[in-house]
Amino acid sequence: MSHSTMVSGGEVKLFGMWASPAVRRVEWALKIKGIEYEYIEEDLSNKSTSLLEYNPINKQVPVLLHKGKPIVESLVMIEYIDEVWKHNPILPEDPYERTKARFWATYGEGECRDAVGKVYFTEGEEKENAIKHLEDTVRVLDEELKGKKFFGGENIGFSDLVLGWMAFWLPVAEEVASFEVLNSKKFPWFASWTDNFLQVPVIKENLPLRDKTVEFFQNYRQQRLAASNCQAATHA
Incomplete structure (x- = not known):
């Protein structure tokens, strides 16, 4: 697959969080297409009013904004990107x-x-x-x-x-x-x-730092297990 030079995305913004695989896959799709976009990092413990406005249903990242219109769910975003920008196709034609x-x-x-x-x-x-x-x-x-x-x-x-x-x-x-x-x-x-x-x-070229990712998910797992154990103790 050839990669084109950067093309104008027409006001493309991506709301994401650095450690999220779902966010990265949308970035990969944008990079494959060579689309210019603005990346906006979200603090998921203190979500921005923009994120809540553009994704009021599940209030999660990623959110893709194209010409002011929000698209949610990463698989849907990749298909949207592939349909709007035809070069370097991501889905097969057949x-x-x-x-x-x-x-x-x-x-x-x-x-x-x-x-x-x-x-x-x-x-x-x-x-x-x-x-x-x-x-x-x-x-x-x-x-x-x-x-x-x-x-x-x-x-x-x-x-x-x-x-x-x-x-x-x-x-x-x-x-x-x-x-x-x-x-x-x-x-x-x-x-x-x-x-x-x-x-x-x-x-x-578009992966998070491994050590930082390991540390993030260590903390995340510990928090989830602690919450689960606490819940189990409450219902015991």
Whole structure:
């Protein structure tokens, strides 16, 4: 996929938070298209009036603003970006291939995210069972990626952008929560995809600092586990 020089986005703004995988995937899409945009960092513990105005439903990032009109949900944003700016297409032109790309994106947002979350926020036997389930979901991806560089073939596309969090944030989660799933012997094609994805310049140049990300998610996990334990004690 060739990358064009920067083109005017026509007043594009992206409200985000540096550690969010969902925010990064929208940035990747904008960078692939070479679209000029203004990035606005949000403090999620003290959300701006603009964020609350543009996304009153779930009050979360990312929010994409184009010519004053807000778009929410990162997958919807990527499709919007691809439809508005036709160069450097992210989704395949072929209807069947587009459907496949959307399927794997949905699988990543549903099965994969849920599976990682269960490992991340559980302990003991429950965590062991969750790891087995996560391995099952990664095995499905490994089978799909067999013999391919990316989900769509030789070029990075929609499925890769949506599932890209697994290449960077899943190893962070493994370090924070002390588990291992990304094994190149068990899942050689998935491991190869991870390496290929992280070497794409537009991805490599637009990732958060790893140490800072690990520290952020360590604190986040501790807070969630503490809240969960407190809630369990209250209902005991």
